[in-house]
Amino acid sequence: MRYLICLFTSVLLFTFQVNSYEFVLEKLPSINKLGDFKASDLCQVTENTKLYIQEVTSDKFAVHPGTVFNNKISIQNVEQTLAFICTTYREDVRAKRQSRLHDIAFVKENFNFFRWLPDTQTAQLIANKSTNEVKSRLLNSIPKDKIFLTKYYTKLLDASTVKTTKYNQALYALPTDEVGLSLEQAENQKQQLIRYRYTRQDIMAGALSTNTAVKPLIWLSEEALHDVLLQGTGVVNVGGKVRYFNVHRNNGIAYDYALGKREQARYWYFIEVPSIMGYGQKQEDKIALKSQVTFAGNVKQLGLGKLFMVSYDRNNENISRIGVLADQGGAFDDNLFQLDMLVDSYKGWSDYHQANKHLPDYAKAWLILLK
Known part of the structure; x- marks a missing residue:
């Protein structure tokens, strides 16, 4: 098994690039604090997503390693990455220690990080057509080195x-x-x-x-x-x-x-x-989700089950968090500039805003894959 993982690692040391977006390998990603997520919830959603990938292989829309990655990674690498999350979590529970999924050194040691540089060209084309001034402003303002990080709630x-x-x-x-x-x-x-x-x-x-x-x-x-x-x-x-x-x-x-x-x-x-x-x-096959560890995004092109890390400043502290691509929506068709994070359940905008006003509109993002 370790030999297979090494094989996968050997083909991952490159840049994925198509049109105006890139996934660029970073050997030393900037991680200051891993937080804002529960390892138990991350384990549950990764396990639910892995089960879907393994059992619904007929779903060619979602169950693939990612059409944007030019066949350079395999579905087995995706499954191994998801499985590693729960293996780590359960080992830590049995050892009665703090989860290593919040340990920066451990995460850097075990994952490859591919920095996501977003497709700002498409975002700007959409912004120019939009009748919503706020949406246009946000899309036009996406930095070249950060994705548009929206938040959704039940x-x-x-x-x-x-x-x-x-x-x-x-x-x-x-x-x-x-x-x-x-x-x-x-x-x-x-x-x-x-x-x-x-x-x-x-x-x-x-x-x-x-x-x-x-x-x-x-x-x-x-x-x-x-x-x-x-x-x-x-x-x-x-x-x-x-x-x-x-x-x-x-x-x-x-x-x-x-x-x-x-x-x-x-x-x-x-x-x-x-x-x-x-x-x-x-x-009957839909994936059960947990808040704070679930991303919705472009499942068609990225492939279901991708693990992402996003980083942002919160109250003068840089936070990095990990979540899994386990949901989608119509807004993500041909969209390679955005992830939508499931935050919680709220009555309305005021409740949502009060609970999430510390979260930014843009964040650094990495695709992370097990070494």
């Missing part, structure tokens, strides 16, 4: 089991005309299926209100529906009980990065789930 919502004046927007389940169909089968029959017929605006205006083939799971306020469609997951208080809802399948309309959330035509149908879930081609 929405803490209140809802009703019946329609009311306040809770007047349905969170719809997948229409019954699609039950039992795979994604491929549904795509081949899209002209006949309800899911593909309507935009978000159509549905919110009542296009499905009398259609018995579409079941409301719960009822939300209009603002809450926009939020959960954007975030992808709702942590919902329904009559005093906490329930979880996750995106299932959408109406086939692409997310438009240049538009605000209310202008998006993409609409998601939801499903009730046991916890916060991330990437998965099928609902």
Whole structure:
């Protein structure tokens, strides 16, 4: 096994470069303090992600070593990197010592670090098309040596089991005309299926209100529906009980990065789930997530399960943290300038901002792979 790892290491000592972005090997990455994450949670998400990679090999969209890396790394190297996280964590628990995943010397000794220099050209092209001034400013301001580090959260919502004046927007389940169909089968029959017929605006205006083939799971306020469609997951208080809802399948309309959330035509149908879930081609295979150790990003090009370290200044102290690419979203199509970090669950913007105002918009980032 050690021989195989050495072989992998030997092919990793180079720069990945395509167009205006790069992943550049840094032998001495700047790490001052490893923090802001729990080793136990990182282990859990890496293990869940590794299991998906090993069991859902048919998912060619996500289960690959990364199309941007020019076949210079293997899926086995990705799996070994993920496995090493839990091996280390569990050895430390058994030895009753502090996790070595927070030990700078240990991390530097065991991983190769590839500095991510972002695709600012694409970011600026999107910024020039955007109608959102804040988004345009943030995209135009991405430094050449830092990625755009956004934060996402699961929405803490209140809802009703019946329609009311306040809770007047349905969170719809997948229409019954699609039950039992795979994604491929549904795509081949899209002209006949309800899911593909309507935009978000159509549905919110009542296009499905009398259609018995579409079941409301719960009822939300209009603002809450926009939020959960954007975030992808709702942590919902329904009559005093906490329930979880996750995106299932959408109406086939692409997310438009240049538009605000209310202008998006993409609409998601939801499903009730046991916890916060991330990437998965099928609902039953989705990866269970933990906050602070999960990144959403460009799974299609980077490949599921990549381990990233990001560094930033917080209260005059430089912090580095590790997380795994285990989620995605429409905003990441052709996007090699951004990671989105799952932070926690909040009622709204003010709660989120108060808890995360110390986190920056941009951060140094490295792809890390086991030596």
